[in-house]
Amino acid sequence: xxPNQCTLRGRRASCGFTLLELLVIVLLIGLIAGLVLPSLAxxxxxxxxxxxxxxxxxxxxxFQEYANKHDGALxxxxxxxxxxxxxxPWIELLKADGDYSPKAGAMQFWIGYNRRLxxxxxxxxxxNPAMTVAFGDTGEIENLGETxxxxxxxxxxxxxxxxxxxxxxxxxxxxxxxxxxxxxRHRGRAxxxxxxxxxxxxxxxxxxxxxxxxxxxxxxDNK
Numbered sequence: 001x002x003p004n005q006c007t008l009r010g011r012r013a014s015c016g017f018t019l020l021e022l023l024v025i026v027l028l029i030g031l032i033a034g035l036v037l038p039s040l041a042x043x044x045x046x047x048x049x050x051x052x053x054x055x056x057x058x059x060x061x062x063f064q065e066y067a068n069k070h071d072g073a074l075x076x077x078x079x080x081x082x083x084x085x086x087x088x089p090w091i092e093l094l095k096a097d098g099d100y101s102p103k104a105g106a107m108q109f110w111i112g113y114n115r116r117l118x119x120x121x122x123x124x125x126x127x128n129p130a131m132t133v134a135f136g137d138t139g140e141i142e143n144l145g146e147t148x149x150x151x152x153x154x155x156x157x158x159x160x161x162x163x164x165x166x167x168x169x170x171x172x173x174x175x176x177x178x179x180x181x182x183x184x185r186h187r188g189r190a191x192x193x194x195x196x197x198x199x200x201x202x203x204x205x206x207x208x209x210x211x212x213x214x215x216x217x218x219x220x221d222n223k
Contacts, residue, residue, distance in 0.1 A: 049186035052137065053199055056111055059135055060197035062094040072122040077113060077166055089165050111191060112138025112167040112180065114220055126222045129195035133207050133219045137190040138167040140179040149204040154183045169220045171213040182207065
């Protein structure tokens with residue numbers, strides 16, 4: 001027998017895999033990847049949602065602490081920078097007061113402050129803090145004409161202001177034109193922080209941006 005000829009027993013070792021065997025292996029790898037990758041993606045999404053939830057909870061606690069230390073006053077959207085030009089945003093005011101310390105990279109979640117609430121004087125102006133949304137996942141929306149909040153699409157473009165710190169509400173003068181709104185960022189849900197400090201994941205539509213101020217289902221309103 002020629003030394004270059006494969007024997008039946010040593011065929012696989014000396015001649016390698018056949019084309020059919022390689023095709024079967026490729027198909028198996030593809031099948032396994034098709035089963036594993038979606039599970040990994042879901043796990044990552046779940047972890048991101050949980051991290052955002054914890055981030056929101058820390059903001060809610062700081063929001064309460066700020067009010068306690070300032071005779072019930074709500075943190076403003078911004079305040080003049082001490083000793084210099086410019087302004088300090090609400091998130092920095094919470095940090096400066098020693099109430100809030102975000103984890104590294106936390107701003108990737110872009111949680112914004114309810115513009116409606118930021119214009120109120122104190123906690124006493126909020127009729128039901130447990131049912132009033134103070135903060136939530138915020139982005140720049142590209143389909144402002146969409147009436148269903150769950151269908152709002154966040155623009156893939158990087159915003160000019162990388163810190164989107166405020167979301168608009170139907171009672172505001174900029175509601176129709178401003179793209180800054182809450183968004184469902186976690187598999188159909190947004191990270192939401194209520195005025196009592198509670199943090200949950202819920203669809204944006206439940207917050208009631210499709211309703212006017214004073215409506216019982218308008219959770220963005222202080223009434």
